[in-house]
Amino acid sequence: MSTNLNPLFNQILFDQATFGGTGSAGGVPVTVDRGLIYPALRKAGVTLGPQRTPSPAQYQDGLEELNRLVGSLNCDRLNIYSISRYEYPLNGAKTYTIGQDPTGQTIADFDGPRPVAIDRANIIYSTPQLRRPLALLTDLQWSRIVCQDQPNTIPYALYDDYAYPLSIIYLYPQPVPGYMLELFIWQLVPTFVTISDVILLPPGYEDVLVLNLAVRLAPHFQREIPAVVAIDAQKALMRIESINAPKPIADTSGAGLGCRSGYMDIYTGEVS
Numbered sequence: 001m002s003t004n005l006n007p008l009f010n011q012i013l014f015d016q017a018t019f020g021g022t023g024s025a026g027g028v029p030v031t032v033d034r035g036l037i038y039p040a041l042r043k044a045g046v047t048l049g050p051q052r053t054p055s056p057a058q059y060q061d062g063l064e065e066l067n068r069l070v071g072s073l074n075c076d077r078l079n080i081y082s083i084s085r086y087e088y089p090l091n092g093a094k095t096y097t098i099g100q101d102p103t104g105q106t107i108a109d110f111d112g113p114r115p116v117a118i119d120r121a122n123i124i125y126s127t128p129q130l131r132r133p134l135a136l137l138t139d140l141q142w143s144r145i146v147c148q149d150q151p152n153t154i155p156y157a158l159y160d161d162y163a164y165p166l167s168i169i170y171l172y173p174q175p176v177p178g179y180m181l182e183l184f185i186w187q188l189v190p191t192f193v194t195i196s197d198v199i200l201l202p203p204g205y206e207d208v209l210v211l212n213l214a215v216r217l218a219p220h221f222q223r224e225i226p227a228v229v230a231i232d233a234q235k236a237l238m239r240i241e242s243i244n245a246p247k248p249i250a251d252t253s254g255a256g257l258g259c260r261s262g263y264m265d266i267y268t269g270e271v272s
Helices: 032-043 056-072 139-143 205-220 227-244
Strands: 083-090 095-099 118-125 129-134 157-160 165-171 180-187
Touching: 032 056, 032 205, 056 205, 118 157, 139 157, 205 227
Parallel strands: none
Antiparallel strands: 083 180, 095 165, 118 129, 118 180, 157 165
8 A cells, every 4th residue: 555645736637636736826727639739739830720620630649649748758857846755564575566557467565656766765664753764776786785685674775676567676674564665756747548638737837748749740740840839849848847957955064075084885875
């Protein structure tokens, strides 16, 4: 069982899942067809007359291209508008599957979104709750741990193989049963199922999707991309990237400034 503790953007239904927010906070709910695909086709010069309804085939092509665009945007941290927090109970095992099988045949140990990227992770234990940060290992770092099986302790490292649709999370060492795993993962812009989906996007994202979809649809329909549309599409992306860019915090401790010598654990980053 997973617990998503991120408030997201309130209670607007998107494809039967919470997404968006109140109209006053971020805009007005729109449907995918009239709110995204139609203006993109107009800007791409495919639909020439104002308020003319695109054909079902044009809408379908627009929907498919829109989902490809969203998938591409979700691969870049600068396009991610929020970090979601999830909690998962641990049973003491070394490995846990995470994700959701689109066929419904396999239920993961952590039945929640498969992380495109894990931003941060903690082990939660004790009463009152204490958090221990987990080092996020690469495959090379994980492979260099000689003895990986050490049960009933407090983990300090995590490795995710990022397989799809279910990935495997490895913990080192293995936790005491009853501990919790806290994950902070990218909150993705969802994909769209039908052109009648009703959505409410965070500020700036409607512009990003419409303009960049237009750039993609112009060559799709053998049209030249208007220069002003291409420029506006780039500017729209830059605006959300400027908001979403991580704000690094300088380490002003003695270790961070190089004023203290000692041993640094490559798995945790801690200096002793």
